Amino acid sequence: MAGNRTFTMIKPRAVAENHTGAIIKMIEEAGYKIVSIKKTQLTASTAGKFYEVHKERPFYEELVKFMSSGPIVPMILEKENAVLDYRKLIGSTDPAEAAEGTIRKLYATSKGENAVHGSDSDENAEIESSFFFSEIERF
Numbered sequence: 001m002a003g004n005r006t007f008t009m010i011k012p013r014a015v016a017e018n019h020t021g022a023i024i025k026m027i028e029e030a031g032y033k034i035v036s037i038k039k040t041q042l043t044a045s046t047a048g049k050f051y052e053v054h055k056e057r058p059f060y061e062e063l064v065k066f067m068s069s070g071p072i073v074p075m076i077l078e079k080e081n082a083v084l085d086y087r088k089l090i091g092s093t094d095p096a097e098a099a100e101g102t103i104r105k106l107y108a109t110s111k112g113e114n115a116v117h118g119s120d121s122d123e124n125a126e127i128e129s130s131f132f133f134s135e136i137e138r139f
């Protein structure tokens with residue numbers, strides 16, 4: 001059975017360009033409840049840890065640099081079929097390929113600076129949520 005929670009973060013460029021409110025509005029209008037939310041900034045070291053699965057990829061260094069370049073807004077979101085529905089709401093990794101009306105189509109500027117992250121499985125949603133939020137913040 002699909003889980004009912006996913007993890008997302010609004011990335012530095014979208015936060016810097018004041019799209020936080022508009023993105024949260026889209027998330028709430030899609031039926032998600034915000035379980036946990038904060039504004040924080042990753043260091044190169046913590047960004048590197050979060051994206052460790054991509055360590056061997058050619059874009060890893062650029063990704064770590066970008067993700068630690070400014071504040072981000074991580075959130076845990078709740079709704080039935082949370083992970084898959086959220087991936088539909090945000091659209092493809094590359095905004096050029098993202099469907100009309102998706103968060104990335106509206107607010108991403110490139111594949112690297114793609115406005116938001118979304119977990120790709122229930123297992124990763126749990127791992128990523130616990131990276132940012134303690135047990136009492138994930139009530």
Ligand code: CMP
Pocket residue numbers: 054059062063093111112113114116117118
């Ligand atoms: P995200 O969903 O946060 O997960 C991994 C991230 O790596 C992805 O979004 C993109 O921001 C980034 N990424 C994936 N492919 C590329 C690429 N070819 N060039 C730059 N960044 C990439």
